[in-house]
Amino acid sequence: MAIKKRFDVPFLGFGLGLRAPHYEELLSSSGQVDWLEIISENYMLDGGQGPHTLAPFKEKYTVIPHGVSLSLGSADALDKPHLKRLKALLSYLNPPWFSDHLCWAGVGGAHMHNLLPLPYTQETVEYVAKKIAIIQDTMGIPFLIENLSSYVEFQESEMTEWEFIKAIAETADCGILLDVNNIYVSSRNHHFDPMDYVRGIPANRVIQYHIAGHQDHGTYVLDSHDRPVRDEVWDLFAKTVPLMGDVSVMIERDDHIPPLSELLEELNHAKAIYTKNIYAPT
Amino acid sequence: MHPPKPPASLIKTQQWLSTAIRTLDPIQRELADAESGHYLTRSTFLDSQERLKIYISDYWPRCLDALEADFPGLRRWMGNENFRIWMTSYLDAYPSRSFTLSHLGQDLLPFLKTAYTQRDQAQVIELARYEWATLFAAFAPHKPAFNSKKYHQDPKALTQMRFRLQPHLSLLHLTYDWPTWISNDTLKKPKKKECYLAIFQQNDYFESYTLTKGGYLLLTEIDKGYPLHLAIEKAFSELTPKEAQTTESTLQTLFKDTVQLQWLTKRV
Numbered sequence: 001m002a003i004k005k006r007f008d009v010p011f012l013g014f015g016l017g018l019r020a021p022h023y024e025e026l027l028s029s030s031g032q033v034d035w036l037e038i039i040s041e042n043y044m045l046d047g048g049q050g051p052h053t054l055a056p057f058k059e060k061y062t063v064i065p066h067g068v069s070l071s072l073g074s075a076d077a078l079d080k081p082h083l084k085r086l087k088a089l090l091s092y093l094n095p096p097w098f099s100d101h102l103c104w105a106g107v108g109g110a111h112m113h114n115l116l117p118l119p120y121t122q123e124t125v126e127y128v129a130k131k132i133a134i135i136q137d138t139m140g141i142p143f144l145i146e147n148l149s150s151y152v153e154f155q156e157s158e159m160t161e162w163e164f165i166k167a168i169a170e171t172a173d174c175g176i177l178l179d180v181n182n183i184y185v186s187s188r189n190h191h192f193d194p195m196d197y198v199r200g201i202p203a204n205r206v207i208q209y210h211i212a213g214h215q216d217h218g219t220y221v222l223d224s225h226d227r228p229v230r231d232e233v234w235d236l237f238a239k240t241v242p243l244m245g246d247v248s249v250m251i252e253r254d255d256h257i258p259p260l261s262e263l264l265e266e267l268n269h270a271k272a273i274y275t276k277n278i279y280a281p282t
Numbered sequence: 283m284h285p286p287k288p289p290a291s292l293i294k295t296q297q298w299l300s301t302a303i304r305t306l307d308p309i310q311r312e313l314a315d316a317e318s319g320h321y322l323t324r325s326t327f328l329d330s331q332e333r334l335k336i337y338i339s340d341y342w343p344r345c346l347d348a349l350e351a352d353f354p355g356l357r358r359w360m361g362n363e364n365f366r367i368w369m370t371s372y373l374d375a376y377p378s379r380s381f382t383l384s385h386l387g388q389d390l391l392p393f394l395k396t397a398y399t400q401r402d403q404a405q406v407i408e409l410a411r412y413e414w415a416t417l418f419a420a421f422a423p424h425k426p427a428f429n430s431k432k433y434h435q436d437p438k439a440l441t442q443m444r445f446r447l448q449p450h451l452s453l454l455h456l457t458y459d460w461p462t463w464i465s466n467d468t469l470k471k472p473k474k475k476e477c478y479l480a481i482f483q484q485n486d487y488f489e490s491y492t493l494t495k496g497g498y499l500l501l502t503e504i505d506k507g508y509p510l511h512l513a514i515e516k517a518f519s520e521l522t523p524k525e526a527q528t529t530e531s532t533l534q535t536l537f538k539d540t541v542q543l544q545w546l547t548k549r550v
């Protein structure tokens with residue numbers, strides 16, 4: 001389905017995360033990976049491995065910064081030095097968009113080094129949307145919020161997760177990075193129909209996908225990024241694609257990183273599903 | 283745009299959950315578990331306490347694994363299990379305050395100085411200091427270096443100048459040969475050997491430079507902010523005649539290297 005997107009950004013195609021074991025191959029190979037995603041924080045230290053180390057990749061690929069520690073939903077104020085470092089990275093890469101998670105990562109100055117879910121309340125919507133607006137204003141390019149995998153939900157929640165994401169994205173006027181695996185994981189942990197979630201997301205704001213592997217522990221499902229994408233997630237991806245229009249795709253693998261050839265096979269599989277379903281009747 | 287005010291209920295919920303995940307205090311633990319049903323819903327298979335446990339069992343291994351990767355020598359010295367016990371107490375006393383796990387060890391030295399009162403405290407502190415210096419060198423900032431060219435014609439002005447060393451540079455006085463021990467798994471114990479090192483950033487990684495005692499003292503005094511001539515005076519006053527002789531003969535090389543390696547920054 002052709003969908004007019006809220007932001008005028010390019011469709012990047014099919015990308016992978018930039019991980020150390022693949023550096024050389026990514027620089028020497030051509031045409032198999034359309035674009036790269038980096039973990040922003042890896043290039044935001046004061047010295048050492050700064051943005052400059054991305055120079056050869058930047059020359060060859062569009063590099064999209066994806067953050068894990070903006071901690072948008074924290075009751076703590078936004079960390080100004082952190083925003084300054086992020087701005088420096090964005091200025092260097094000049095990407096069409098950047099992203100981080102709709103979560104909080106700590107409170108009272110302490111960091112939990114995890115992506116923690118929020119209570120889905122109207123008050124939280126307004127609070128987080130204002131913070132996103134500040135971030136987007138500061139950075140001057142579209143910002144995407146990513147849906148989490150979560151293992152708890154709060155008693156005080158007043159709406160579903162997809163209603164919460166929609167409300168925040170529309171109030172803040174930002175984009176969405178839709179992690180299909182995270183929808184699947186949370187649907188199993190919180191017992192909802194993942195297609196209700198997908199249908200509740202405003203398609204015109206979805207700019208990027210994440211697809212990843214998870215571990216099934218029986219009583220709960222863990223988002224692990226350490227194994228191939230499972231069939232349940234490929235199925236959900238196939239059903240999601242025709243509803244969202246053109247959306248750049250990326251496969252996440254953070255642990256037990258396999259040879260690049262293995263990830264390329266997965267990426268080709270993603271491409272085949274995408275191509276087959278993008279114009280499928282909805 | 284003004285920073286928004288967080289809703290009171292959000293502050294309360296987040297404070298509760300962050301304590302519930304991190305606490306090691308048995309009374310706080312019991313309270314957090316008892317309150318979990320007030321804050322969290324249950325799923326078909328797991329009650330609120332079991333769901334909370336998923337986050338607890340993520341937090342500790344994530345942080346401890348990061349410290350294990352950062353302090354392999356300390357882990358080997360203490361033994362695996364003992365290392366994890368001490369690092370758990372450390373994280374309990376000094377929760378992470380940085381967005382990156384790379385900074386997780388930044389308070390380890392003050393912790394060990396006060397909490398680690400075992401017989402090998404001196405060795406443990408020295409080893410931790412060495413390993414932290416190698417980590418810190420790789421990610422600390424590099425400031426614009428002092429350019430000595432202008433002062434070639436005016437050495438007197440140079441001796442009046444005050445400097446600061448690069449933030450990424452650590453000066454270490456070691457009594458054991460930790461670097462050799464760390465790089466050689468077959469060595470049971472480190473050799474007792476006094477050495478003076480400068481650990482600094484080079485090509486995005488750390489580099490080690492061996493100093494004389496005099497060179498170590500001199501750089502220490504320079505970093506304190508003494509003008510060069512006073513720093514030299516102070517450093518030499520602490521040396522034996524033999525040490526002074528060695529230092530004097532290597533002073534020129536040290537200055538050359540110091541400038542070439544860009545260790546000096548101008549003091550503002």
Ligand SMILES: [Fe+2]
Binds near residue numbers: 182210252
């Ligand atoms: Fe993701």
